[in-house]
Amino acid sequence: MKINENTLLEGQRVLLVPYNAEHVPRYHEWMKSPELQQLTASEPLTLEQEYDMQRSWREDDDKCTFIILDTQKWADPSVNEETCMVGDVNIFLTDSTDPSLAELEIMIAEESYRGKGIGKEVTLMMMCYGVNKLGIKRFQAKIGLDNHTSIAMFKKLHFQEVSVCQVFKEVTLELTVDESVQKTLLEEVQMKERDYRQTCSGRRAQKGQNDTQAS
Secondary structure (H helix, E strand, O other), X not given: OOOOOOEEEEOOOEEEEEOOHHHHHHHHHHOOOHHHHHHHOOOOOOHHHHHHHHHHHHHOOOEEEEEEXXXXXXXXXXXXXXXXXXXXXXXXXXXXXXXXXXXXEEEEOOHHXXXXXXXXXXXXXHHHHHHHHHOOOEEEEEEEOOOXXXXXXXXXXXXXXXXXXXXXXXXXXXXXXXXXXXXXXXXHOOOEEEEHHHHHHHHHHHHHHHHHHHO
Protein backbone atom coordinates (compact mmCIF):
# COMPACT_ATOMS: atom_id res chain seq x y z
CA MET A 1 0.00 0.00 0.00
CA LYS A 2 1.07 3.56 -0.68
CA ILE A 3 -0.57 4.77 2.53
CA ASN A 4 2.32 3.71 4.76
CA GLU A 5 5.25 4.38 2.39
CA ASN A 6 6.49 7.23 4.62
CA THR A 7 5.16 6.06 7.98
CA LEU A 8 7.24 5.11 11.01
CA LEU A 9 5.39 3.72 14.02
CA GLU A 10 7.33 3.91 17.27
CA GLY A 11 6.42 1.55 20.09
CA GLN A 12 8.19 0.78 23.34
CA ARG A 13 10.64 -1.84 22.06
CA VAL A 14 10.08 -1.86 18.32
CA LEU A 15 9.74 0.41 15.33
CA LEU A 16 7.56 -0.41 12.34
CA VAL A 17 8.91 1.01 9.07
CA PRO A 18 7.95 0.62 5.39
CA TYR A 19 9.34 -2.42 3.60
CA ASN A 20 11.96 -0.90 1.27
CA ALA A 21 14.36 -2.35 -1.26
CA GLU A 22 17.30 -2.13 1.17
CA HIS A 23 15.50 -4.55 3.49
CA VAL A 24 15.16 -7.25 0.83
CA PRO A 25 18.57 -9.01 1.14
CA ARG A 26 18.11 -9.60 4.89
CA TYR A 27 14.50 -10.69 4.35
CA HIS A 28 15.63 -13.05 1.61
CA GLU A 29 18.15 -14.66 3.96
CA TRP A 30 15.41 -15.17 6.55
CA MET A 31 13.15 -16.89 4.07
CA LYS A 32 15.77 -19.49 3.22
CA SER A 33 14.92 -21.03 6.59
CA PRO A 34 12.74 -24.17 6.26
CA GLU A 35 11.26 -23.35 9.68
CA LEU A 36 10.09 -19.88 8.58
CA GLN A 37 8.82 -21.27 5.29
CA GLN A 38 6.72 -23.74 7.23
CA LEU A 39 5.47 -21.21 9.79
CA THR A 40 4.49 -18.70 7.10
CA ALA A 41 3.34 -21.26 4.50
CA SER A 42 5.79 -19.71 2.04
CA GLU A 43 7.78 -21.04 -0.88
CA PRO A 44 11.47 -20.13 -1.30
CA LEU A 45 12.04 -17.31 -3.79
CA THR A 46 15.07 -16.10 -5.69
CA LEU A 47 16.49 -12.73 -4.69
CA GLU A 48 15.01 -11.13 -7.81
CA GLN A 49 11.59 -12.62 -7.02
CA GLU A 50 11.93 -11.22 -3.50
CA TYR A 51 12.52 -7.73 -4.94
CA ASP A 52 9.44 -8.19 -7.14
CA MET A 53 7.45 -9.20 -4.07
CA GLN A 54 8.65 -6.14 -2.17
CA ARG A 55 7.53 -3.88 -5.01
CA SER A 56 4.11 -5.53 -5.15
CA TRP A 57 3.63 -5.15 -1.41
CA ARG A 58 4.45 -1.46 -1.78
CA GLU A 59 2.13 -0.89 -4.77
CA ASP A 60 -0.84 -3.22 -4.22
CA ASP A 61 -3.92 -1.71 -2.61
CA ASP A 62 -4.73 -4.87 -0.64
CA LYS A 63 -1.43 -5.26 1.25
CA CYS A 64 0.00 -3.16 4.08
CA THR A 65 3.46 -4.23 5.24
CA PHE A 66 5.89 -3.01 7.87
CA ILE A 67 9.37 -4.24 8.77
CA ILE A 68 9.95 -4.65 12.52
CA LEU A 69 13.10 -3.02 13.91
CA ASP A 70 14.76 -3.21 17.32
CA THR A 71 14.33 0.28 18.79
CA GLN A 72 17.41 0.06 20.98
CA LYS A 73 19.69 -0.93 18.10
CA TRP A 74 18.17 1.64 15.76
CA ALA A 75 18.80 4.40 18.32
CA ASP A 76 22.51 4.07 17.50
CA PRO A 77 22.91 5.94 14.16
CA SER A 78 26.11 4.03 13.39
CA VAL A 79 24.10 0.80 13.06
CA ASN A 80 22.66 0.09 9.61
CA GLU A 81 18.88 -0.20 9.55
CA GLU A 82 19.06 -3.71 8.03
CA THR A 83 21.02 -4.85 11.09
CA CYS A 84 18.09 -3.78 13.28
CA MET A 85 15.55 -5.95 11.47
CA VAL A 86 13.59 -8.41 13.61
CA GLY A 87 10.71 -9.53 11.37
CA ASP A 88 7.68 -8.20 9.54
CA VAL A 89 3.96 -7.66 10.02
CA ASN A 90 1.25 -7.50 7.36
CA ILE A 91 -2.38 -6.64 6.86
CA PHE A 92 -4.06 -8.22 3.85
CA LEU A 93 -7.47 -7.07 2.61
CA THR A 94 -8.77 -10.47 1.57
CA ASP A 95 -12.35 -9.62 0.54
CA SER A 96 -12.83 -7.05 -2.23
CA THR A 97 -16.47 -6.69 -1.20
CA ASP A 98 -15.61 -5.95 2.44
CA PRO A 99 -12.61 -3.61 2.94
CA SER A 100 -13.22 -3.64 6.69
CA LEU A 101 -12.08 -7.29 6.90
CA ALA A 102 -8.34 -7.90 7.17
CA GLU A 103 -6.02 -10.84 7.64
CA LEU A 104 -3.23 -10.10 10.11
CA GLU A 105 0.11 -11.86 9.80
CA ILE A 106 3.24 -11.44 11.92
CA MET A 107 6.68 -13.02 11.68
CA ILE A 108 9.41 -12.69 14.29
CA ALA A 109 12.23 -13.98 12.11
CA GLU A 110 15.11 -13.48 14.55
CA GLU A 111 14.94 -16.38 16.98
CA SER A 112 16.58 -14.43 19.84
CA TYR A 113 13.59 -12.04 19.86
CA ARG A 114 10.93 -14.70 20.26
CA GLY A 115 9.17 -15.39 23.53
CA LYS A 116 9.73 -11.86 24.85
CA GLY A 117 6.36 -10.28 24.18
CA ILE A 118 7.48 -8.48 21.04
CA GLY A 119 4.95 -10.33 18.91
CA LYS A 120 2.14 -9.08 21.14
CA GLU A 121 3.39 -5.49 21.02
CA VAL A 122 3.70 -5.53 17.23
CA THR A 123 0.28 -7.16 16.80
CA LEU A 124 -1.44 -4.54 18.96
CA MET A 125 0.39 -1.73 17.13
CA MET A 126 -0.68 -3.10 13.75
CA MET A 127 -4.25 -3.58 14.92
CA CYS A 128 -4.32 0.02 16.16
CA TYR A 129 -2.99 1.23 12.80
CA GLY A 130 -5.47 -0.94 10.92
CA VAL A 131 -8.45 0.35 12.90
CA ASN A 132 -7.47 4.03 12.84
CA LYS A 133 -5.95 4.34 9.35
CA LEU A 134 -7.57 1.59 7.28
CA GLY A 135 -10.99 1.34 8.90
CA ILE A 136 -10.62 -2.33 9.81
CA LYS A 137 -13.52 -3.71 11.84
CA ARG A 138 -12.74 -7.42 11.80
CA PHE A 139 -9.38 -9.16 11.97
CA GLN A 140 -8.53 -12.72 10.99
CA ALA A 141 -5.35 -14.69 11.64
CA LYS A 142 -4.62 -17.91 9.76
CA ILE A 143 -2.00 -19.94 11.60
CA GLY A 144 -0.43 -23.34 11.07
CA LEU A 145 -1.77 -25.95 13.47
CA ASP A 146 1.76 -26.67 14.68
CA ASN A 147 2.44 -23.03 15.52
CA HIS A 148 1.19 -23.29 19.09
CA THR A 149 2.98 -20.13 20.24
CA SER A 150 1.22 -17.87 17.73
CA ILE A 151 -2.15 -19.50 18.33
CA ALA A 152 -1.79 -18.96 22.08
CA MET A 153 -0.77 -15.31 21.59
CA PHE A 154 -3.78 -14.48 19.41
CA LYS A 155 -6.12 -16.24 21.80
CA LYS A 156 -4.71 -14.15 24.66
CA LEU A 157 -5.67 -11.12 22.58
CA HIS A 158 -9.25 -12.52 22.54
CA PHE A 159 -9.23 -13.86 18.99
CA GLN A 160 -11.72 -16.73 18.73
CA GLU A 161 -11.25 -19.90 16.71
CA VAL A 162 -13.75 -19.94 13.84
CA SER A 163 -12.51 -22.80 11.65
CA VAL A 164 -9.85 -25.46 11.15
CA CYS A 165 -8.66 -26.55 7.71
CA GLN A 166 -7.03 -29.97 7.82
CA VAL A 167 -6.05 -29.77 4.13
CA PHE A 168 -3.85 -26.70 4.68
CA LYS A 169 -3.24 -27.64 8.34
CA GLU A 170 -4.22 -24.21 9.64
CA VAL A 171 -6.64 -22.65 12.06
CA THR A 172 -8.50 -19.38 11.46
CA LEU A 173 -8.96 -17.06 14.44
CA GLU A 174 -11.11 -13.94 14.35
CA LEU A 175 -11.70 -10.76 16.34
CA THR A 176 -14.43 -8.17 15.81
CA VAL A 177 -13.45 -4.62 16.70
CA ASP A 178 -16.07 -3.55 19.22
CA GLU A 179 -15.94 -0.91 21.98
CA SER A 180 -14.08 -3.29 24.28
CA VAL A 181 -11.33 -3.91 21.70
CA GLN A 182 -11.03 -0.20 20.96
CA LYS A 183 -10.67 0.49 24.69
CA THR A 184 -7.96 -2.16 24.98
CA LEU A 185 -6.02 -0.69 22.07
CA LEU A 186 -6.33 2.80 23.53
CA GLU A 187 -5.09 1.66 26.94
CA GLU A 188 -2.36 -0.80 25.95
CA VAL A 189 -0.82 0.61 22.78
CA GLN A 190 1.85 3.23 23.33
CA MET A 191 2.67 4.30 19.80
CA LYS A 192 3.84 7.43 18.03
CA GLU A 193 3.53 8.00 14.29
CA ARG A 194 6.45 9.80 12.69
CA ASP A 195 7.63 10.85 9.24
CA TYR A 196 9.92 8.01 8.12
CA ARG A 197 12.08 9.90 5.60
CA GLN A 198 12.52 12.89 7.89
CA THR A 199 13.46 10.62 10.79
CA CYS A 200 16.00 8.74 8.65
CA SER A 201 17.52 12.04 7.50
CA GLY A 202 17.94 13.09 11.11
CA ARG A 203 19.54 9.75 11.91
CA ARG A 204 22.04 10.12 9.04
CA ALA A 205 22.85 13.66 10.14
CA GLN A 206 23.51 12.42 13.66
CA LYS A 207 25.84 9.73 12.30
CA GLY A 208 27.72 12.38 10.32
CA GLN A 209 28.14 14.50 13.44
CA ASN A 210 29.35 11.51 15.43
CA ASP A 211 31.84 10.58 12.69
CA THR A 212 33.16 14.15 12.60
CA GLN A 213 33.59 14.25 16.37
CA ALA A 214 35.31 10.86 16.36
CA SER A 215 37.86 12.05 13.79
